[in-house]
Amino acid sequence: MFHFSVVMPVYNRRENLYLSLCALDRAMEHYQEPIELVVTDDGSEDNPLGVMFEFRDRFSMQYRWQPHAGYRASMVYNKGCAIAQGHNYLLLGSDILIEPTSLVHLKNLSMANPHAIIAGRYDWMLPMTIRPYDVYHHWEQIVAGTLPPAQYGAQPAGIIGTDPRYIASPQLFEQGVPQTEYATLLFADLTLFPKSIYQALGGFDEKMVGHGGQDCELSIRAQAAGYPVIFTNLVHGFHVYHPRDQVANKATLESNIRYMAAKHNLSAYGLSIWEYNGDIGISRKEQIPAHYRILGEHND
Numbered sequence: 001m002f003h004f005s006v007v008m009p010v011y012n013r014r015e016n017l018y019l020s021l022c023a024l025d026r027a028m029e030h031y032q033e034p035i036e037l038v039v040t041d042d043g044s045e046d047n048p049l050g051v052m053f054e055f056r057d058r059f060s061m062q063y064r065w066q067p068h069a070g071y072r073a074s075m076v077y078n079k080g081c082a083i084a085q086g087h088n089y090l091l092l093g094s095d096i097l098i099e100p101t102s103l104v105h106l107k108n109l110s111m112a113n114p115h116a117i118i119a120g121r122y123d124w125m126l127p128m129t130i131r132p133y134d135v136y137h138h139w140e141q142i143v144a145g146t147l148p149p150a151q152y153g154a155q156p157a158g159i160i161g162t163d164p165r166y167i168a169s170p171q172l173f174e175q176g177v178p179q180t181e182y183a184t185l186l187f188a189d190l191t192l193f194p195k196s197i198y199q200a201l202g203g204f205d206e207k208m209v210g211h212g213g214q215d216c217e218l219s220i221r222a223q224a225a226g227y228p229v230i231f232t233n234l235v236h237g238f239h240v241y242h243p244r245d246q247v248a249n250k251a252t253l254e255s256n257i258r259y260m261a262a263k264h265n266l267s268a269y270g271l272s273i274w275e276y277n278g279d280i281g282i283s284r285k286e287q288i289p290a291h292y293r294i295l296g297e298h299n300d
Contacts, residue, residue: 002060003107004192005036005086008094009076011068014046016095016240021051022135023097025058031103036060039094040080043068071252074204074214077188081198089198093189096122096237097130100139105234106192109176116178116228117197120190120235124161127241128152143238160241165231178228184269186222186229188215190237197227205263210252213260220264 006024010017021037028035037059041048043066052061064079081089088110092098102120109118125142129151134142141147165185166173172182188204201221208214222229260266 002034002036002086003110004088004090004103005038005081005084006059006090006092007038007040007077007080007084008092009040009042009073009080010044010048010094011042011071011076012044012046013094014044014048014051017048018051018054018132019130019135019240020092020094020096021055022132023100024092024103025055026100026136026139027098027103028058030101031107033107034060035103036062036084036086038062038080038084039064040076041065042072042076071210072206073188074206074208077214078203078206081193081195081203084195087195089193089195091188091191091193092237093239095240096189097125097135097142097240098190098238099236102235102237105232109230109232109234110192110194113178113228113230115194115197116230117183117186117194117222118192118230118232118235119186120192120237121163121166121173121231121233122187122190122237122239123163124239125241126152126160130240166233173231173233176230176232176234178230180223180226180228182231183223183227183229184216184219185231186215186219188218189239190235191215192235197222201225201227208256208259210256211250212253213256217256217260217263220260220266220269223269224264 008017008020024037037052037055039048039052039061041064049063052063055061062083064083066076066079077091090106098120106118106120110116126145128147130142130147134147138147165182169182201218203218204214205217208217
């Protein structure tokens with residue numbers, strides 16, 4: 001049995017998937033234990049299997065494909081977890097590059113806290129051309145923004161954004177102890193769920209489709225059930241830039257936020273639902289002054 005099953009959804013991100021698997025492969029140089037990789041494909045047309053075959057000797061792999069019918073992150077994560085064999089599900093985005101030592105720290109934290117969810121830090125990279133060779137040999141230059149200028153084009157170098165949870169409460173990530181107060185702040189694309197917790201919560205709500213919010217909704221249920229979460233800098237990922245249809249994304253995010261507002265009493269969890277590049281038209285009585293707000297910018 002695997003300690004980790006890495007569950008990774010994908011849709012037409014062949015190049016990002018390749019880089020993400022390179023980063024995972026490099027992390028295996030430090031971890032050196034078998035892991036399972038479960039890739040759930042929401043109808044890609046760019047042959048992600050061709051990328052996966054290059055790593056068939058490094059991971060135990062499972063692959064599932066379903067016809068594309070709009071962005072369905074909840075469904076593809078749930079499908080992956082349903083067939084995963086590990087004791088823990090590492091939900092990892094197919095556009096996330098993890099730090100080389102992340103798996104080691106994740107294993108140590110989960111062994112010491114077997115009944116806790118573990119949330120890693122999640123930053124964003126500016127547009128840049130990252131080669132697989134760079135992941136293995138120029139990692140420090142990637143995260144420091146010191147790759148050759150030609151690989152950035154006309155863009156400035158560096159990191160485009162720091163995890164907003166870390167900005168708001170850096171001590172939350174530095175203490176590394178289980179807590180429940182901030183359990184509503186899980187990002188799906190770099191979070192470890194013990195299998196028992198994920199199953200007890202029922203996984204993601206598949207009524208939420210399109211861009212954004214499914215991880216926030218699952219987080220609300222995690223906090224309501226009192227499951228502890230460890231936030232840690234030691235598990236660190238970087239989102240690879242890729243263009244997105246933000247107009248369409250905003251529309252589906254608004255719908256999902258309204259769905260969450262109807263499903264949950266958000267004020268009980270200290271959450272506001274109105275902020276996403278400005279007011280999205282939800283009535284004032286629903287706007288809850290809070291330390292944290294549900295933000296959509298971290299979702300793809």
